Amino acid sequence: MTTISPGAPPPVDAASDPHLSGVFEPVVDEIAAGDLPVVGELPPEMDGLYLRNGPNPRFTPLGSYLYPLEGDGMVHGIWLSEGRARYANRFVRTPALEAEEAAGRALWGGLMTGYTPGAAEVGPSLAGTMKDLPDINVVRHGGRLLALAESAPPFALTPELATCGRETFGGSLPAGITAHPKVDPRTGEMAVFCYGLEPPFLTWSILGPDGVARRSPTPVPDVDRPVMIHDMGITERFLVLVVAPLYFDMAAAMTGGSMLAWRPDDGTRIALIPRDGGPVRWARSEAFWTWHSANAYDTDDGGVVLDYVEWSRPGGLSPDTGPVIGGIARARIDPASGTVHRDWLTDPASMEFPRIDDRRIGRRHDMIALGTGSGRHRLVPGDHDALMWLEPSTGRTVRWDAGDLAVGELSYVPRPGDDAVEHGWWVTYAIDRADHTSWFLVIPAADPAAGPVARVRLPVRVPLGLHGAWLPTQE
Numbered sequence: 360m361t362t363i364s365p366g367a368p369p370p371v372d373a374a375s376d377p378h379l380s381g382v383f384e385p386v387v388d389e390i391a392a393g394d395l396p397v398v399g400e401l402p403p404e405m406d407g408l409y410l411r412n413g414p415n416p417r418f419t420p421l422g423s424y425l426y427p428l429e430g431d432g433m434v435h436g437i438w439l440s441e442g443r444a445r446y447a448n449r450f451v452r453t454p455a456l457e458a459e460e461a462a463g464r465a466l467w468g469g470l471m472t473g474y475t476p477g478a479a480e481v482g483p484s485l486a487g488t489m490k491d492l493p494d495i496n497v498v499r500h501g502g503r504l505l506a507l508a509e510s511a512p513p514f515a516l517t518p519e520l521a522t523c524g525r526e527t528f529g530g531s532l533p534a535g536i537t538a539h540p541k542v543d544p545r546t547g548e549m550a551v552f553c554y555g556l557e558p559p560f561l562t563w564s565i566l567g568p569d570g571v572a573r574r575s576p577t578p579v580p581d582v583d584r585p586v587m588i589h590d591m592g593i594t595e596r597f598l599v600l601v602v603a604p605l606y607f608d609m610a611a612a613m614t615g616g617s618m619l620a621w622r623p624d625d626g627t628r629i630a631l632i633p634r635d636g637g638p639v640r641w642a643r644s645e646a647f648w649t650w651h652s653a654n655a656y657d658t659d660d661g662g663v664v665l666d667y668v669e670w671s672r673p674g675g676l677s678p679d680t681g682p683v684i685g686g687i688a689r690a691r692i693d694p695a696s697g698t699v700h701r702d703w704l705t706d707p708a709s710m711e712f713p714r715i716d717d718r719r720i721g722r723r724h725d726m727i728a729l730g731t732g733s734g735r736h737r738l739v740p741g742d743h744d745a746l747m748w749l750e751p752s753t754g755r756t757v758r759w760d761a762g763d764l765a766v767g768e769l770s771y772v773p774r775p776g777d778d779a780v781e782h783g784w785w786v787t788y789a790i791d792r793a794d795h796t797s798w799f800l801v802i803p804a805a806d807p808a809a810g811p812v813a814r815v816r817l818p819v820r821v822p823l824g825l826h827g828a829w830l831p832t833q834e
Contacts, residue, residue, distance in 0.1 A: 364466070364476060364480060366474070367421055367422075367466075367468065367474055367476070368421045368422030368423075368468050368469075368472050368474055369421065369422070370419040370420065370421055370465065371419060371420050371421070371422065371423060371424050371469070373419050373420075376424055377739045377742075378414075378424065378426035378427075378739065378741070379416070379419075379420075379424060381792070382742060382765040382790050382792060382795070382822060382823050383426075383741070383742075383822050383823050384795075384820075384822055385414075385415045385416050385417070385430070385433075385822060386415065386433070386448070386819065386820055386821075386822060387417060388819065389447075389448055389449050389450060390446075390447065390448060390818065390819055391445070391446070391447040392445065392446050392447075392818040393443075393445035393446075394443065394444075394445070395437075395443075395444040395445065395446060395815050395816060395817065395818065396815070396816045397442075397444065397813055397814070397815050397816075398813065398814040398815075398816070399801075399811065399812050399813040399814060400442065400812065400813055401439060401442045401443070401444065401801060401813045401815070402442075402774075402784060402801065402812070402813070403441055403442045404774055404775055405439045405772055405784065405801070406439065406440050406441075406775070406831065406832045407438075407439060407440075407772070407829060407830050407831040407832045408436055408437070408438050408439070408829075408830045408832070409436065409437050409439070409770060409772075409786055409799070409827060409828070409829050409830075410434055410435070410436045410497045410504075410520075410827050410828055410830065411434070411435050411436075411497070411767065411768070411788055411824050411825075411826065411827030412432055412433070412434050412451075412493075412494060412495060412496055412497040412506055412507070412824060412825060412826060412827065413430075413432070413433060413435075413494060413495075413822070413823070413824020413825045413826075414426065414427060414428075414429060414430025414431070414432070414492075414494045414495075414824070414825070415430055415431055415432065415433035415450070415494070415822065415824070416429075416430045416431055416465070417431045417450065417456055417459060417460065417465075418459055418463075418464050418465035419465060420465060420468075420469050421465045421466075421467065421468045421469060421472065421474065422468040422469045422471070422472035422474060423468070423469030423470065423471040423472050424469050425469060425470050425471055425675075425676075426675075426740065426741065427495070427740070427741060427825055428470060428492070428495075428509055429469060429470050429490075429492050429494070430492070430494050431450055431451065431453070431456050431492075431494060432450065432451035432453075432492070432493045432494035432495075432506050432508075432514075433448060433449070433450050433451070433494070433824075434448065434449055434451065434497055434506060434516065434520050435447075435448045435788065435821050435824070436448070436520055437799050437815065437817075440832070444799070444815045446799075446817055446818060447519065447520060448520075448819070448821070449516075449519075449520035449521065449522070450522075451493045451494065451506045451514050451516070451522055452521075452522040453490070453491040453493065453514065453522075453525075454484075454485060454491070455467060455481075455485060455488075455490040455491055458476075458480075458481045458482075458485060462480065466480055466481060467489075467490040470618070471612075471617075471618060473612060473613075475487050475488060475489065475490075491508065491511065491512075491514070491525070492508050492509065492511070493506040493507060493508040493511070493513055493514045494506070494508065494825070495507055495508060495509060495538035495539075495825050495826060496538045496539060496825065496826040496827075496828075497516075497826070497827060497828055498540060498542070498549075498828055499828065499830050500540070500542055500549045500566065500568075500570060501549070501566060501567070501568060501569050501570020501571070502569075502570060503515050503526060503570055504516040504517070504518065504520075505526060506522075507536070507537070507538040507539075507540070508535065508538060509537075509538050509589070510534075510535055510536070510537060510538070510552075510553045510554045510555070511534075511535035512525045512526055512527050512532070512533070512534075512535040512536075513525075513526050513535070513536065514526060528566065528570065528571070528572055529571065529572070531564075531571075531572035531575055532551070532553070532564060532572060532575075532576060534553050534555060534562070534576065535553050536551035536552070536553055536564070537551050537552050537553060537588075537589075537590075537591060538589065538590075538826075539589065539590040539591060539651070539652075539826075540591075541591060541592065541593040541598075541720055541721070542717075542720065543593060543720065543721050544717065544718050544719075544720055544721075545595075545721070545722075546568070547567070547568025548565055548566065548567060548568060548573070548634075549565070549566040549570075550563070550564075550565055550591070550593045550598050550634070551563065551564050551565075551566065552564070552579075552588065552591055552598070552600060553576065554585065554586060554587065554588055555585065556585045556607055556609065557585075558578075559576075559578035559579070559582075560582045560583070560584060560585050560586060561578070561579040561582040561586065561588070561600075561602075562576035562577055562578055562579065563576070563577055563579060563598055563600075563632055564576050564577065565634065574636065577636070579600070579630055579632065579639060580639055581639075581641065582602065584606055584607075585606060585607035585609075586602055586603075586604075586605065586606055586607070587603075587605045587606075587607065587619065587676075588600055588601065588602060588603075589649075589650050589651070590649065590650060590651045590652045590667075591652065592652045592654060592655030592665050592667075592721075593634075593655060593720065593721045594655050594656050594657045594663055594721050594722075595634075595656075595657055595721055595722070596633060596634060596657055596663075597631045597632055597633060597634060597655075597657075597663060597694075598630075598631075598632040598634065599629065599630070599631060599632075599652070599655045599663060599665055599692075600629070600630040600632065601627060601628075601629050601649050601652070601665075601667070602627065602628045602629070602630060603627045603646065603647065603648045603649065603673070604621065604622040604623060604624075604625035604626065604627065604646055605619055605620070605621055605622075605648065605673050605676065605677065606619070606620050606622060607619060607620075608620040617677055617678045619673075619676050619677045620677060621648075621672055621673060621676075621677040623645075623646035623672065624646075625646065626643055626644060626645055626646050627643075627644050627645070627646050627647050627648075628641050628642065628643050628644075629641070629642045629643075629644070629665070629690065629692055629699060631663060631692065631694050640694045640697065641697055642692045642693065642694070642697045642698060642699045643697060643698075643699065644690070644699040644701060646672075647669050647670065647671060647688075647701070648669075648670045648671070648672055648673040649667045649668055649669055649670065650668060650670070650711065651667065651668050651711060651712060651713055652665060652666065652667040652668075652713070653666040653667060653668075653687070653713035653714070653715055653724070653727045654666055654715045654719065654720060654721070654724045654727075655721065656721060656722050656723050656724070658691075661693075661694065661695070662691055662692060662693050662694065663691075663692040663694065664689060664690070664691055664692075665689070665690045665692065666687065666688070666689050666690075666704065666713070666724075666727060666751060667687070667688060667690070667713070668685060668686070668687055668688070668710060668711055668713055668729075669685060669686060669687075669688035669701070669703075670683055670684070670685040671683055671684040671685070674740075675740065684707045685707060685708070685709060685710065685711075686703055686704075686705050686706060686707035686708055686710060687703070687704040687705045687710065687713065687727065687729065687749060688701050688702065688703055688704060689701070689702050689703075689704050689751070704727075704749060704751055704754065705747075705749060705754075705756065708731060708732070709731065709732050709738065710729045710730065710731040710732075710743075710747065711729065711730055711740070711741070711743070712729060712730045712743075712767070712768035712769070712826070713727050713728070713729050714727070714728050714729075714768060714769050714770060714771065715727055715728070715771070716771045716773065716780050716783070717770075717771060717828075717829075718773060718778075719780075724751070725750065725751075725752075725780050726748055726749070726750055726751075726780055726804075727748070727749045727751060728746065728747070728748050728749075728769040728771070728785055728807075729746070729747050729748075729749070729769075730743030730745075730746060730747075730766060730767070730768060730769070731743055731745050731746065731747045731758070732744055732745055733745040733760050733761075736792070741823055741825070742765050742823060743761075743765065743766050743767075744760070744761050744762070744763075744764065744765060744766065745758055745759065745760050745761055745766075746758065746759045746761065746766055746769060746785075746787075746802070746807070748785075748807050757807055757808045758808065759802065759807055759808055759809075759810050761789065763791055763792045763793055764789040764790065764791055764792070764798070765789060765790050765791075765792055765823055766787055766788075766789045766800070767787045767788045767789065767823055767824060767827075768787060768825070768826055768827060769785045769786065769787045769802075770785070770786055770787070770827055770828060770829045771783055771784075771785055771804070771829065772784045772785070772786055772801075772829045775831070780804055781804050781805045782804065782805065783804045784801050784802060784803055784804055784812075785801075785802045785803075785804060785807060786799065786800060786801050786802070786829065787799075787800050787802075787827075788800075788817070788821050788823075788824070788827075790820065790821060790822065790823060795820045796816070796817075796820075797816075797817040797819065797820050797821040798814045798815060798816060798817060799814070799815035799817060800813075800814055801813040801814075801815075
């Protein structure tokens with residue numbers, strides 16, 4: 360029987376939570392394995408590492424579990440070279456995770472409970488602190504491999520995925536950064552933002568290609584209350600932040616209410632933040648929510664385009680009821696007039712995790728890849744059984760039905776020395792719904808509807824996660 364500290368909330372019923380069971384069920388073993396079996400043939404030009412992070416609670420959470428924002432981070436990696444593959448997975452070992460492993464049980468409550476352990480259980484340095492949650496994304500920049508959290512310091516990893524510790528970039532960004540920084544492929548700069556519960560509620564920063572802060576945290580004006588923002592975009596001129604009316608309400612949380620409040624009457628604002636430090640320009644729209652952007656770019660007439668997944672409200676994050684309608688949308692933003700014109704690029708449907716060829720970040724893109732549904736399975740957020748590719752200029756879409764595979768976010772792998780998007784590949788992890796065998800899929804960009812040209816059988820179950828990256832060896 361699991362021991363629970365006096366005053367701590369009880370463990371959640373993991374078997375009844377779809378994000379703690381089935382294709383999301385956490386794994387606890389860390390392994391490494393080489394010479395993985397391949398069905399088909401891995402392109403010999405693929406030389407690098409694919410990493411994917413995601414929530415993976417080491418112990419059954421206490422009180423509550425809020426997907427996708429909490430859970431211990433686990434990074435799954437597959438190394439490819441000369442048509443061969445090896446695999447390893449590692450927990451992101453935060454101080455809180457190490458304390459829980461020493462105790463053999465969960466010590467912190469879920470985000471919606473607010474429970475933190477005392478000094479008798481975790482010592483004075485961790486008593487009363489919130490748990491680090493670097494479980495959302497992974498990026499390589501400035502010679503660092505970083506596991507990313509939601510507006511908090513990331514944790515640095517070694518090339519073999521061992522945890523080095525919390526990263527504050529020489530103390531220049533002590534509050535942390537977003538889980539979705541954007542690296543400009545032309546300049547090598549990494550743009551970040553961070554939101555907080557106290558003033559300044561929203562800041563932005565720029566890290567040079569060496570990983571050193573070129574701009575220290577700079578407040579975004581006209582943000583007068585704590586607000587949640589998950590992703591961002593960049594162009595050659597701007598950082599693009601969608602500030603939807605999803606506010607933190609700590610007073611309500613302290614009295615048993617929701618920590619987050621959706622206030623659609625306030626509308627949604629979009630901040631265009633000049634990368635040179637000029638005045639922030641705001642544009643306004645009726646209320647909508649977005650988790651993820653695909654890309655942004657400047658237009659010839661001085662405007663900005665942002666392609667993103669739009670939702671009518673943030674289902675699951677606030678107690679509001681009613682239908683949640685989503686799909687890929689395009690916002691055309693006029694910095695001069697402060698106006699926004701939004702159009703659907705697809706029919707509204709359940710889809711998420713938009714990705715492009717990362718070499719196009721901040722510039723006009725040719726293709727957006729997403730996870731979506733076939734209609735054959737009952738899916739929860741974060742689960743997809745089909746993949747879709749959208750050509751924004753024409754509206755043309757291509758789909759691949761994954762059958763009984765649950766598929767994750769795609770990442771693009773370019774053919775070395777070749778700038779044409781259609782000459783590369785899209786890769787992701789997938790897990791079979793029936794027997795939980797797990798696979799690494801390689802899908803040709805020239806004909807994605809044909810499905811994978813190679814499937815690598817993974818040695819362990821790899822549950823569905825969140826975001827990942829392809830890291831070429833030569834970098």
